[in-house]
Amino acid sequence: MSLSASESNVLKNQKPNRSSRPERRVEALLADSLAFSLTCAATLVESVLAGGNLTDAFEATLARHPEWSDATRGAVRDLAWGTLRDYGRGDAVLRQLLHKPLPEAIHALLLVALHRLESRPEQAHTVVNQAVDAAEFVMAPLKGVVNGVLRNRLRNQAALDAELRADQAAYYRHPAWWVERLRASFPDAWEAALAAGNARPPMALRVNRLRGSVEAYAAELAAAGQGFRRLANDALVLDKPLAVAALPGFAAGRASVQDAGAQWAARWLDLAPGQRVLDACAAPGGKSAHILETAPVALVALELDAVRSRRIADNFARLGLAAEVRTVDCRDVATWWDGKPFDRILADVPCSASGVARRHPDIKWLRRPDDIARFAAQQAGILDALWPTLAPGGKLLYVTCSVFDEENAQQIERFCQRHADAQRLPLDGLPARQLLPAADHDGFYYALLAKRS
Numbered sequence: 001m002s003l004s005a006s007e008s009n010v011l012k013n014q015k016p017n018r019s020s021r022p023e024r025r026v027e028a029l030l031a032d033s034l035a036f037s038l039t040c041a042a043t044l045v046e047s048v049l050a051g052g053n054l055t056d057a058f059e060a061t062l063a064r065h066p067e068w069s070d071a072t073r074g075a076v077r078d079l080a081w082g083t084l085r086d087y088g089r090g091d092a093v094l095r096q097l098l099h100k101p102l103p104e105a106i107h108a109l110l111l112v113a114l115h116r117l118e119s120r121p122e123q124a125h126t127v128v129n130q131a132v133d134a135a136e137f138v139m140a141p142l143k144g145v146v147n148g149v150l151r152n153r154l155r156n157q158a159a160l161d162a163e164l165r166a167d168q169a170a171y172y173r174h175p176a177w178w179v180e181r182l183r184a185s186f187p188d189a190w191e192a193a194l195a196a197g198n199a200r201p202p203m204a205l206r207v208n209r210l211r212g213s214v215e216a217y218a219a220e221l222a223a224a225g226q227g228f229r230r231l232a233n234d235a236l237v238l239d240k241p242l243a244v245a246a247l248p249g250f251a252a253g254r255a256s257v258q259d260a261g262a263q264w265a266a267r268w269l270d271l272a273p274g275q276r277v278l279d280a281c282a283a284p285g286g287k288s289a290h291i292l293e294t295a296p297v298a299l300v301a302l303e304l305d306a307v308r309s310r311r312i313a314d315n316f317a318r319l320g321l322a323a324e325v326r327t328v329d330c331r332d333v334a335t336w337w338d339g340k341p342f343d344r345i346l347a348d349v350p351c352s353a354s355g356v357a358r359r360h361p362d363i364k365w366l367r368r369p370d371d372i373a374r375f376a377a378q379q380a381g382i383l384d385a386l387w388p389t390l391a392p393g394g395k396l397l398y399v400t401c402s403v404f405d406e407e408n409a410q411q412i413e414r415f416c417q418r419h420a421d422a423q424r425l426p427l428d429g430l431p432a433r434q435l436l437p438a439a440d441h442d443g444f445y446y447a448l449l450a451k452r453s
């Protein structure tokens with residue numbers, strides 16, 4: 001699109017960064033207006049595009065604005081998360097419509113407004129008007145540009161969309177390198193996995209069997225009118241997400257929120273009373289808690305990050321569970337191991353998190369292709385360090401929430417080449433070791449290894 005002469009002059013005189021913005025308080029906009037949530041979501045999107053973490057940015061914003069209602073929090077969150085799920089498309093649309101870069105704050109506002117236009121086409125005129133109000137607040141001289149870009153998009157939608165079909169990142173809403181890797185590894189399933197990875201994630205519950213049966217909890221949910229599906233591993237997937245405070249007995253520790261794909265780990269560890277079990281990468285403690293709810297074992301939970309470690313203790317307190325929790329690097333075995341071998345080890349290693357990108361859509365755009373090899377090297381270091389602590393005849397379950405082979409199948413193949421005493425075991429009920437993102441669960445990879453006696 002071409003800008004008017006006065007708009008071009010405005011752009012020339014704007015430094016394209018946040019510091020050039022006049023200091024104005026967002027409270028100047030009405031908190032229940034769309035302009036307000038567009039503005040706040042745009043600030044979050046802008047911070048992600050500068051390399052920041054979306055969840056951290058959102059939590060910091062909430063901490064600064066305790067006065068926000070639940071509705072305002074929800075509206076800002078929906079817009080920021082949705083915009084970043086769609087970023088490949090929004091970015092391509094702006095490349096079609098702009099011939100020179102805009103200041104980042106306005107660029108981010110346009111991305112959020114474009115996402116809203118696509119998700120609520122019936123509100124197109126309101127969205128444009130509210131985006132212009134937001135622009136007036138963010139950088140007033142550019143409100144005409146915002147108006148022009150959005151109206152241009154509406155006027156030329158069909159032609160612009162046709163052009164976008166050739167752009168992988170726009171069409172699949174994932175980076176092109178990500179699309180290529182998935183296509184190469186899963187020739188029959190990659191498109192469905194990408195589509196599922198763009199959807200809103202499901203909310204699944206894990207029932208704490210120490211505080212009641214799955215049947216009793218399911219009956220209570222049904223009596224409360226909450227629709228759900230019970231999966232083969234007893235995960236309850238809700239038809240519609242709910243605030244945890246609205247879940248029966250949440251504060252009393254009767255259930256936890258945990259993706260259904262993550263609820264296989266405790267089952268495949270084949271737990272029995274009295275076993276010595278290690279969870280080497282434990283925070284925030286979801287799988288550790290599931291282990292303790294499954295069998296009375298002696299659990300040691302390790303976590304590198306002190307802040308995340310505290311979340312393990314909080315979760316255990318709510319669920320009435322106890323274990324030895326230590327804040328250490330699991331690779332420094334000499335610092336934490338007493339020499340007594342473990343019967344079971346869970347290695348739920350740090351990874352690209354590419355299987356959970358619909359929950360953390362910033363991941364798609366912050367990761368770089370060479371990050372995957374870096375994660376794979378870190379994971380190999382963890383596996384090699386833990387293996388000597390496993391008892392002969394014991395089992396180690398390797399888990400990632402990644403969809404990339406380098407962190408998954410290739411990682412385990414290489415591990416088995418390095419360790420002749422490692423033997424792969426089948427996973428009961430799983431047709432493939434790789435769970436790709438789907439309607440009921442996120443993307444996970446599992447490999448169960450036994451140590452030959």
Ligand SMILES: C[S@@+](CC[C@H](N)C(=O)[O-])C[C@H]1O[C@@H](n2cnc3c(N)ncnc32)[C@H](O)[C@@H]1O
Pocket residue numbers: 262280281282283284285286287288302303304305308328329330331348349350351382
């Ligand atoms: C995938 S998350 C674990 C999720 C957890 N198992 C659950 O189900 O709630 C990986 C965790 O490993 C931790 N971590 C990363 N490197 C580590 C290391 N060298 N030693 C111990 N923990 C590590 C990260 O801080 C992160 O909390």
